[in-house]
Each structure stands twice: as structure tokens, then as C-alpha cells.
Amino acid sequence: MDTARRVLVVEDEPKLAAVLCDYLNAAGYGSEWLADGRLALQRLQDGSQAKPAAMLLDLMLPGMDGLELCRAVRAFSDLPIVIISARVDELDRLLGLELGADDYVCKPFSPREVVARVRALLRRADGRLAPVTQQAAAPMVIGGFSLDEAGQRIAWQGQVLQLTPVEFKLLRLLLSQAGRVFERSRLLDLIHEDFRDVSDRVVDSHVKNIRRKLAALQPPQDCISAVYGVGYRFDPGVGAEGKVAG
Known part of the structure; x- marks a missing residue:
């Protein structure tokens, strides 16, 4: 054991x-x-x-x-x-x-x-939480966000987001294909691939948690856009006031 x-x-x-x-x-x-x-x-x-x-x-x-x-x-x-x-x-x-x-x-x-x-x-x-090895690929940087696949971490200008495993998996997908709209059903399949009997609104709850953590950054970020009737899209470089972060 x-x-x-x-x-x-x-x-x-x-x-x-x-x-x-x-x-x-x-x-x-x-x-x-x-x-x-x-x-x-x-x-x-x-x-x-x-x-x-x-x-x-x-x-x-x-x-x-x-x-x-x-x-x-x-x-x-x-x-x-x-x-x-x-x-x-x-x-x-x-x-x-x-x-x-x-x-x-x-x-x-x-x-x-x-x-x-x-x-x-x-x-x-x-x-x-896997340790980063010397052979690991360099983190991907998108709109000021750093996606570290080896270390399973996402950071904004050095500020590491404290994400749950499900939140990390969801944000990783949105971040890695910035600008693409993902249907709720696709996101649900991703985060609950081995589960059953869950509502599409579960995705909304996880996105709400991620947005709250993004809003706590300095400066705050509001880069996940809801596409009415479809799902969500990651818009890199957009700050909390809708301005491009530089």
C-alpha cells in the first residue's frame, strides 16, 4: 500500500x-x-x-x-x-x-x-506537479502567459496560477489554441473524459473559477471570452478592461 x-x-x-x-x-x-x-x-x-x-x-x-x-x-x-x-x-x-x-x-x-x-x-x-527535466521543452509563451507542460504550470508574467488539476487541463487547452472557439461539450469531454452524468454547466463553473484567479493577477486579466450558445475562446493579451496588455 x-x-x-x-x-x-x-x-x-x-x-x-x-x-x-x-x-x-x-x-x-x-x-x-x-x-x-x-x-x-x-x-x-x-x-x-x-x-x-x-x-x-x-x-x-x-x-x-x-x-x-x-x-x-x-x-x-x-x-x-x-x-x-x-x-x-x-x-x-x-x-x-x-x-x-x-x-x-x-x-x-x-x-x-x-x-x-x-x-x-x-x-x-x-x-x-511533475519535475521539469533538462530535456523538457521550453515553456510556450502566449500573450504574456507561460505554459509549462513539463512542470504542469501556467503563469502570467511570473505569477503562477494556483489551479486545480481540472482547471489546469481546461486552461491549457484554451491557451494552447488561442483564438479557437471550443464548444462546451468538447471541453466537458476533456475534463471529465472518464466520468458520467455531468452537465455542460459544469464547464461554466470551472471557467468561472479560472476567471476569478485571472482577475486576481497584477494586472488583472480577462482573456477568456464566452461565445454565446457555443462555448469559450482564449484571447491572448487582453487585460481586465478589454485593453491589449503590453
């Missing part, structure tokens, strides 16, 4: 948490269980303990609910997060994604599917 790849399960139903931990362990991951949202936040903020590789997060939690916890974690970490919840409404799914979750699984679910989704997110995170 690769205990270094530990998944934090934040779930207040002991039997369900035990099942998830068992399946994670069988898949070769370590597991850790907490039933309280506030304790989970303290655990993730504790610099004396090794950080988990991912988190499975229920929404209905004592201490601090899952949405609040997700928002708090995203303020300091790009830890891959999969929400597991009995809330099946699309609005709840979109809210979870807008707060920074990478995926949302509705109860009841197959534990094998949950493990598969964790594995997919960790695979993307591994690529994003």
Missing part, C-alpha cells in the same frame, strides 16, 4: 466512511477519516502532519459544512477535492464546483466509481 498517497475521507456516517476507506486501501491508497468539518480544516492547516493527496468531502457535516470547508481549503490549497453528497440538485453540484471542488458524486454511488475518480484526479495532479 502506498501510504504516502493518503486520501482524507470527511464523512459523518461511520459505515459509509469505513466502506470508502476499505475500497481506497484495496486500491493501494492510504486513508484517513474525520467526521467533523472543523477538525478536517484544522488537519489540513496543520503543518506538522503530511498533507493528504486528495479529499473525499461530504456536505452535511457537524462543526463546519462541506461547502464552507471547501471554500476555506481553496483559500490556501489546490488539494484535489471530490464532493460526495446526497444533494442531487444541479444547483448544489454547480455551487460545489464553483467553490473549487474538482468533482461531485451523488449518493448513492459505487465505491469503485469514487475510487476511479480519485485515481483520475491524482493522475492529473501527478502530471501537474
Whole structure:
């Protein structure tokens, strides 16, 4: 078992948490269980303990609910997060994604599917954090943005964007083919190629998160354009006020 790849399960139903931990362990991951949202936040903020590789997060939690916890974690970490919840409404799914979750699984679910989704997110995170080798190609520069494929990083004039694995994958595609309009269905296939039963509006939620991070840059950037009824396009060199950045 690769205990270094530990998944934090934040779930207040002991039997369900035990099942998830068992399946994670069988898949070769370590597991850790907490039933309280506030304790989970303290655990993730504790610099004396090794950080988990991912988190499975229920929404209905004592201490601090899952949405609040997700928002708090995203303020300091790009830890891959999969929400597991009995809330099946699309609005709840979109809210979870807008707060920074990478995926949302509705109860009841197959534990094998949950493990598969964790594995997919960790695979993307591994690529994003892969060390740069001497043989790696130089970063691609587009409109002031630097796309480092080897290091799986995107930066604007030296400011590295703190992207989740899904956000990196989406922005990488838009950036690498600047000016091209991508349909929502195409972007959805890209970011959730191994998932099922997800809405096109999931793409809108991820793009909203990316735009928020672009707006926090200095100077702010607003280079992802929505094409009504179709999808999104990356327009390099456009600042937050619609002016070409020089």
C-alpha cells in the first residue's frame, strides 16, 4: 500500500466512511477519516502532519459544512477535492464546483466509481506537479502567459496560477489554441473524459473559477471570452478592461 498517497475521507456516517476507506486501501491508497468539518480544516492547516493527496468531502457535516470547508481549503490549497453528497440538485453540484471542488458524486454511488475518480484526479495532479527535466521543452509563451507542460504550470508574467488539476487541463487547452472557439461539450469531454452524468454547466463553473484567479493577477486579466450558445475562446493579451496588455 502506498501510504504516502493518503486520501482524507470527511464523512459523518461511520459505515459509509469505513466502506470508502476499505475500497481506497484495496486500491493501494492510504486513508484517513474525520467526521467533523472543523477538525478536517484544522488537519489540513496543520503543518506538522503530511498533507493528504486528495479529499473525499461530504456536505452535511457537524462543526463546519462541506461547502464552507471547501471554500476555506481553496483559500490556501489546490488539494484535489471530490464532493460526495446526497444533494442531487444541479444547483448544489454547480455551487460545489464553483467553490473549487474538482468533482461531485451523488449518493448513492459505487465505491469503485469514487475510487476511479480519485485515481483520475491524482493522475492529473501527478502530471501537474511533475519535475521539469533538462530535456523538457521550453515553456510556450502566449500573450504574456507561460505554459509549462513539463512542470504542469501556467503563469502570467511570473505569477503562477494556483489551479486545480481540472482547471489546469481546461486552461491549457484554451491557451494552447488561442483564438479557437471550443464548444462546451468538447471541453466537458476533456475534463471529465472518464466520468458520467455531468452537465455542460459544469464547464461554466470551472471557467468561472479560472476567471476569478485571472482577475486576481497584477494586472488583472480577462482573456477568456464566452461565445454565446457555443462555448469559450482564449484571447491572448487582453487585460481586465478589454485593453491589449503590453
